[in-house]
Amino acid sequence: SVLFAVVSVVLVCFVQERGALGFERHYHVTDPFIRRLGLEAELQGHSGCVNCLEWNEKGDLLASGSDDQHTIVWDPLHHKKLLSMHTGHTANIFSVKFLPHSGDRILITGAADSKVHVHDLTVKETIHMFGDHTNRVKRIATAPMWPNTFWSAAEDGLIRQYDLRENSKRSEVLIDLTEYCGQLVEAKCLTVNPQDNNYLAVGASGPFVRLYDIRMIHNHRKSMKQSPSAGVHTFCDRQKPLPDGAAQYYVAGHLPVKLPDYNNRLRVLVATYVTFSPDGTELLVNMGGEQVYLFDLTYKQRPYTFLLPKKCHTSGEVQNGKTSTNGVSNGIHLHSNGFRLSEGRAHVSPQVELPPYLERIKQQANEAFACQLWTQAIQLYSKAVQKAPNNAMLYGNRAAAYMKRKWDGDHYDALRDCLKAISLNPCHLKAHFRLARCLFELKYVAEALECLDDFKGKFPEQAHSSACDALDRDINAALFSKNDNAEDKKGGGPIRVRATGRKDSISEDEMVLRERSYDYKFRYCGHCNTTTDIKEANFFGSNAQYIVSGSDDGSFFIWEKETTNLVRVLQGDESIVNCLQPHPSYCFLATSGIDPVVRLWNPRPESETLNGRVVVDMEGASQANQRRMNADPLEVMLLNMGYRITGLTSGGAGGSDDEDSSEGQVQCRPS
DSSP: OHHHHHHHHHHHHHIIIIIHHHHHHHHSSOHHHHHTEEEEEEEEOOSSOEEEEEEOTTSSOEEEEETTSEEEEEETTTTEEEEEEEOSOSSOEEEEEEOTTSTTOEEEEEETTSOEEEEETTTTEEEEEEOOOSSOEEEEEEOTTOTTEEEEEETTSEEEEEEOSTTTOEEEEEEETHHHHOTTOOEEEEEEOSSOTTEEEEEEBBSOEEEEEHHHHHHHHHHHHHSTTTTOOOTTOOOOSSOTTSEEEEOOTTHHHHHHHHHHTTOOOEEEEEEEOTTSSEEEEEEETSOEEEEESSSOOOOBOOOOOSOOOOSGGGBTTBOOTTOEEOOOOSBOSSOOOOOSOEEOOOOOOOOHHHHHHHHHHHHHHHTTOHHHHHHHHHHHHHHOTTOHHHHHHHHHHHHHHOOTTHHHHHHHHHHHHHHHOTTOHHHHHHHHHHHHHTTOHHHHHHHHHHHHHHOGGGTTSHHHHHHHHHHHHHHHHHHHHHHHTTTOOOOOBOTTSOBOSOOHHHHHHHHTOBOOSEEEOSOOOSSOSOOOEEEESTTOOEEEEEOTTSEEEEEETTTOOEEEEEEOOSSOEEEEEEOSSSSOEEEEESSSEEEEEEEOOTTOOOOTTBOSOHHHHHHHHHHHHHSOHHHHHHHHTTOOOOSOOSSOTTSOOOGGGGOTTTSSSOO
8 A cells, every 4th residue: 555655646746747737738728618718807008909919938928019019018817017118119019929038038029110129128128120121010920949030021022030149130031922922912920830940831912821941941042152153144044032842832722713803892812810730730821801711731632623523323322422332433533733534433432320419410400401590500510520521411411501601612612512522422413413503603614514514414314403404504604704705805814024024913933832722621700800900810729629710890709620610709809809819828818909908818617607798699790790791891881880781681691592492402402
């Protein structure tokens, strides 16, 4: 017994010393905590909008920057203001960062006066001022591996790197986006991978997010300087500013096609915030004018495109997600750069029956669908998909719900689900037809016609259904209109570079990088991000179990990462929530926005039954935000002034839902 007691004491000490922090960080954000999250305190001290927040590494200090040109360092655990200083900036502060390995003594700020300032908090003095940018500085990034180095992103299109060592104290251009995208491009945000500090992600105007290898860029420039022919150039010489392989692009697959439509409606797409997951394997992007997207950096995938199987059983036993166990058919590739038919033969996954608890979830989703509760149906299908990722029927049903809801990006997510369903069962009748409809809605008109023709060949009994006839008419009308427009525009093409050499549009190198872009893994909907260009989205929890984002409606939204389901909405500001910074170790969240305060959130005691900050109608808030994102800019202005705008549809952005009347037996109900 004595030996057992000694071993127990040793084990406890080991857990305390080695495992306490890991255990704490692993379990510090759980579902019960999220559902009890509420307002703990408001930190008052600023006299303007609070545009940026930053925790120190230990989590016992919180820095904030404001329109009042001051930075404040707080003791958030005791709700105390420790230090307030004027930064020397002459305009709004947009970014604040502690310099790693400085003992929380050095703080860096970037502001709308185009300046970057370095401050020594122990003496409350600004010790360095950099004025190299020519437009507003939007973000600062630091990295533990580079203790004397930091980076800035500004609206002059430049990413600058700074060296604070005694013999240097200078900045240099690391990346010049104007070399690729023209003079009007603006860099908005940047972040360094926490696990590999050689990788830097950059968000800018437009839908593309860029990932750069800093070490590769430096090595390339060093070799260029050391090359014997470095100073000898001919007229035809063209030196690339970045080496091949130093940049990877990421984009939500539907956005490049949607861009002209958004531009016509004065709807701006811009990445307002980028951040890596704690393990560095995922990249989260808050896309201004659109949704929040998560990209998988390990299992990268090309944008989903139209690829059809060549053969398919047509008997009734192999339709709508149900198939015999020995069915074999040509499969499809899910990821590719082009629209082409697949070759070879792929095994059709047998569709086993769902376990009873998942069957109940599916039935609940079907009932929600029947009641036209599209978001509720999507969330239930998503919950089931997470538990049964190889069930074609679930993907097909969720695709139908996406197509009915019609929020921004829904048709593309539906296309992805259709392709997944077909890959699991190449003879999923409804998935084939929905794929053709999705392609049409996404403006892939010729591909939609090819897909519809393929559908008619595989399922001849459906060839003359009302749904097929209606889609056929839509496609042919669009093709006729497209041909007319092509004749009108004949002879005129886009000019990328003027003869003078001044770049007005994207370069050939940029075109190649965009064509090689990778697609997203998950999409998060419900918030609105159209009014400010500093709106953040972040991982919440050491395992990045949740996603949080600010919103133009004064709320912040919390989603489950893996299901993408919305689980909590809280009112965080009287106008707009811009900043959300989770504590590094606790279930503790700092937020700020237009109000001149910093708000702190944590799980409230169970004895506190009333939480006035909770937005109970999450579905209503999400629908209102989708309408806001699709509203005319004048209407948005009037909404912000308090006027009610009539004429916006109540069923979500994208107009009235009238597909049931033309679907026949193909698409009207989930399976």
